[in-house]
Each structure stands twice: as C-alpha cells, then as structure tokens.
Amino acid sequence: MKKIFEKVIEGILMLSGTVTTLTVLLIIFFLFKEGIGLFGKSPTEEGFTVAVNRENPVNELSTDQIKNIFDQNIHNWNEVGGNNDSIILFRMDDLFNYYTEEELAGIDTNMNLLTSKIDEVIDKNKGIIAFISSKEIPQNPNSKLIHIKAIGLGSFFGGKEWFPTAQPVAQFGVYPLLMGTLWVSLLAILIALPFGLATAVYMAEIASPGVRSVLKPVIELLAGIPSVVYGFFGLIVVVPLVQQIFALPVGETGLTGSIILAIMALPTIITVAEDAIRGTPRSVKEASLALGASQWQTIYRITIPYASSGITAAVILGIGRAIGETMAVLMVTGNAAVVPHSILEPMRTIPATIAAELGEAAKGSLHYDALFALGCILFIITMIVNLTVQMISGKRTRNKLR
Amino acid sequence: MIEAKNLNLFYGTFQALNDISMKVPEKSVTALIGPSGCGKSTFLRTFNRMNDLIPGVKIEGEVIVDDMNVYEKGVDVDNLRKRVGMVFQKPNPFAKSIFENVAYGLRVNGVNDEKLIKQTVEESLKQAALWDEVKDNLKKSAYAISGGQQQRLCIARALAVEPTVLLMDEPASALDPISTSKIEELIHELKKKYTILIVTHNMQQAARVSDHTAFFYMGSLVEFDETKTIFTHPVKQQTQNYVTGRFG
Structure with a gap:
C-alpha cells in the first residue's frame, strides 16, 4: 500500500516536471516558428x-x-x-x-x-x-x-x-533596436556596478548586523516594485532632471532609461554579489588579518578576488534583467527607432518595440512575424547571458571543491 | 617575552577565560592542552587579538607582547599581528600562487622591492622545509599541493613577515601522520628563532614537541609547568586524570 502511494507521488512529480519542460519547449518552438516566418518573404504588403x-x-x-x-x-x-x-x-x-x-x-x-x-x-x-x-x-x-x-x-x-x-x-532593420537595447543596458550596468558592488561589500563586510537587517529587506523590496512604477518615477523625476542638467529638448533619452534600469538591476546585483562575498571562507579572511593586513586590504586583496566569479555572475544577471526589461524603458527612453549616436538621444529597445507594436500588428502579417523575430533575438541574448552565468558559477563550485 | 596577566574574557555573558596569568618562555615551545571548549584556543587568540573579530567579546586584564599591553588603547593591531604570526587548524592558503601566498604578508605591509620579496619568499619556504618540494612550481596554485604541504606553506607565509611569536592552533589536526611528523620536526627547528605557542588535542604531540605545557580546564589555567613534569608528576589531580586519559 505504502509502495503504491510512493509510486503515485513519484508519478505526479515526474509528470509536473515533464509538463513544465514541454511548456517551455513549446513556447520556444512557437516563438521561433513565428519569427522564422518573416524571412524569405517579400517585404510588400500582401495583395x-x-x-x-x-x-x-x-x-x-x-x-x-x-x-x-x-x-x-x-x-x-x-x-x-x-x-x-x-x-x-x-x-x-x-x-x-x-x-x-x-x-x-x-x-x-x-x-x-x-x-x-x-x-x-x-x-x-x-x-x-x-x-x-x-x-x-x-x-x-x-x-x-x-x-x-x-x-x-x-x-x-x-x-x-x-x-x-x-x-x-x-x-x-533591427540594427537600431539592437543598438538601443545594448547601449541602454550596458550603460545601466556601468551605473549600477559601482553602487551595487559598494553596497554588497558594505553589507557583507562592514555593516553591523543591525544595519544589515534593515538594509537587506529594503533592497529586496526594490526588486518587488512593479516596473511600471519605476517607469512612472522615471517619467516624473528622472526625465525632467536629465532634460535640465543636459539642456536637452526632451528628457526621454537612453540615459534616462539607463538610470531607471540601473536602479532596477541593483537588487539583483547586490543580493548575488553579497552572497558571493559572504561565501568567502572566514578562515581565509582570518589568515589575511593574522598577517597584519588591514580590514580594507583583506577586502580588496582576498575577499573580492575570491568572490570575483560570483560578482561577475551578479553583473551578468543584472545585464540580463536590464536587457529584458520592457515597461519602464518603454516609458522613459523616447522610443525613436534610429541608430543612436549619443546616449542623450531617444532610443528604442527590443522589448519596448514588441510591447508597443504587437497590439497593432495583424496576426500573420509581416509586422507580426517581425516582432516574433525580435522576440527570438531577445531569447537568444538572454540564453547566452544565462549560459555564461552557469559557466561562471560552475567554475566557482569547482574551485571550492578543490 | 609574552605574558598574560589576570586575563578574563567574556563572550557576551559567558566567561570563556577565568583570571589567567601565565608567562610564556621565549624561544621555546609551549603547548596548551585541555578538553574541547576549555578556552585554550580562545587564550591563544588573545595574543594577536584575533578574538576582536567575534561580536560581543569583552576582555579584562593584560596581555603583554614585547613589553606592551596589546589591549591598551591606541595599539596598532595590524602591526601586532605582523609580530605575532598565526597558523590555523585547517590549511587555509589564499586562492593565489604559492609564491604570492608567501609574498602576501610582505605586500600588505608595504614592501614593494620585488628582489627583497623574492629573497624572503625563498627563505621562508626553506625555513618551512617546503622549498625543495615547490621551488619549480612557485607559480602554481596553492590549491594544487597536498594538505600537508599547504599547511607548511601557511607556516612559511606566517614566517615571511618575520614575527617573534608564532601561534599554532592545532596545526596538524587535519593532516595525515606523515605530514604531522613533518610539521612536528619543523616546530622543533623553528623554536630556535621563535617563541611558539601551540594548541593541541593530541597528548603525544604535546609531549613530543613542547618544552612547557599548560593544562586548561573550564576556562581556567589549572597547571603550567615543564612538559616532563606535567606528564609525569603533575601537581593537580585534574591534570593527572587528563594526561593519563581518564577524561577529556
């Protein structure tokens, strides 16, 4: 009786695993099937x-x-x-x-x-x-x-x-969209990295447990705010600010999007990097201190190098988050589909394009297929990002086992 | 000359060390023995203020190293730790090359002269009886050598900053018998130059390597004398019971 019960549970677990995998594969298949439909067709409207x-x-x-x-x-x-x-x-x-x-x-x-x-x-x-x-x-x-x-x-x-x-x-031509996405995302990471890393080091190594117990939930809360709220905040606060500081005709620029994305990527970067830094064994830090190294020397000569693969993973995950972000970027970047020459120009990212245009594209039309092809590009970028993270954190585990 | 005077140490409200006074003889090996949790490791770590890292530690009394109370206000702790080297229970090399592991202490203490660093690294590895085994592989990762070699590397690393005192916290407990005997031989050599304090669980090891032995029990120093006396004619019954293996 017990055996049968266990078999049933096992079957249910296996089934749910299979169903999940199939769903994911189905979505990918659907995405690529629609996306590939664009190629080989004449670009004139049908009829x-x-x-x-x-x-x-x-x-x-x-x-x-x-x-x-x-x-x-x-x-x-x-x-x-x-x-x-x-x-x-x-x-x-x-x-x-x-x-x-x-x-x-x-x-x-x-x-x-x-x-x-x-x-x-x-x-x-x-x-x-x-x-x-x-x-x-x-x-x-x-x-x-x-x-x-x-x-x-x-x-x-x-x-x-x-x-x-x-x-x-x-x-x-997706080139301007691709460039818009990369510019906005990479600048966002450049902004987020110093702040994120500094906060992670502070929380892991310097902050007292009291401060940390306040700071950590607040930062994690940052991850829970809906992106449309970030977009609204950006529209009301960051857009006028950027416009004033750089004396621009419009404040909806790539930079504005980057700032918002940087704020949104911070929780990911901080949480993952902090975990990595805290993962540095106490014994190694003690060894450094026992040799007369100051706390700061220990942090930048031992702790950060030891956690470097984890920190890299944090950054790449942050990039992944920034690349896929839709709503906030749609609201603040200005959405001009032109090849950017300066970060102070309006830009348009791939996700924002899909979100803005899918509603107007007739099913089966070239436009519709093109948006799915954009989705495929996004999927491939995200997949590369995730594989990179896996490779890096895999290396980290191997290092620790040695 | 290193010495503890009326030393009390509290972890929060728990008193880990109870009024300990002890003069450690120079250029000799002093073993600290006692059952687990007796405070011997805690006592060892007061000499380089390693206990400072634990939140909620409170210390009363004095610890004298080089005629100076290390717990006085304004003491340069980094400098103290340079003078009082430490070897830990498990080998804990840095994720760097063998060479950089030994050079680390010099670099963090502001030595930039690469020639001097090279020379010191070689000397330290020789002192730690590791030079012949690694001299062709100095660029290799410190993780690539055996546990026993790693522990000797950690000793070399500690020696590179030229301390006067060497604290060893069960340095051979994670090693196989052959590596252990190598470490013990090494300790025998090193006592010519350094004052060595060693915590050990292994009674035979204490008897083999040390000149003096201190027996700790429940945070108190029960007995401190020449090793021979402790192991053959201890004054206290508790010591007698412990060294003969009746408890512990």
Missing part, C-alpha cells in the same frame, strides 16, 4: 505589388532602393541600374491625375476598366514605377512586375531602418 514599364531594363530592386524611390530620394532610373529616365511615381490614387472623372466612370465596379487604365498609364510612361494591387497584374500586357529582394538575415540585422508598416515596402 500589393510594384510594376514598371515593360521596356524598363530593371528587374530587381532592394527594399532600400524602393523606399528611396518612393521617398523621392532617387529621381532617375540610372541610379538603380536602369536607363536615363526620370522616375515617375504612381499610386492608385494618381489615376485621377491621368484621366477625367468621366473617363473613369464606373471604375469602382468595373475591374477590367481599372486594369486597362492602369496598363495604359504604365504603357505611356517609360519611367513609371507603380505600386498597385496585384489583382490587376495578370491581364496587364504592358507592365512588368519588379522582383523585390526577400527579407533575409542580412537586411534584418544590418538594416538601419525600422518601418514595419511603411508603404510600399516595410523595412525591418
């Missing part, structure tokens, strides 16, 4: 296409080139490898510039009329580039479809423009 005159020698254009053409940064076909013809832009609405309303009467219902009229326009203008619905194309004998380069890893990671809903081609 639309780009066409030119049949005699135009240009067959293929990159997303950047199309964007520059439609933004009127490129005016002549010879700039993209074609004839010396000036480029004429054509969108559906422009049909009314070529024909009178009488000529287009009944066009709303007569698809054939619409198609033939568009075809006519394309035929008459050698330099035209038309952004049109793909439904009209098959019957158009005078127009030629432009092949647009599909979204690949290169344009995804190297692209400097993030315009996920731009017309006629969306641009999915």
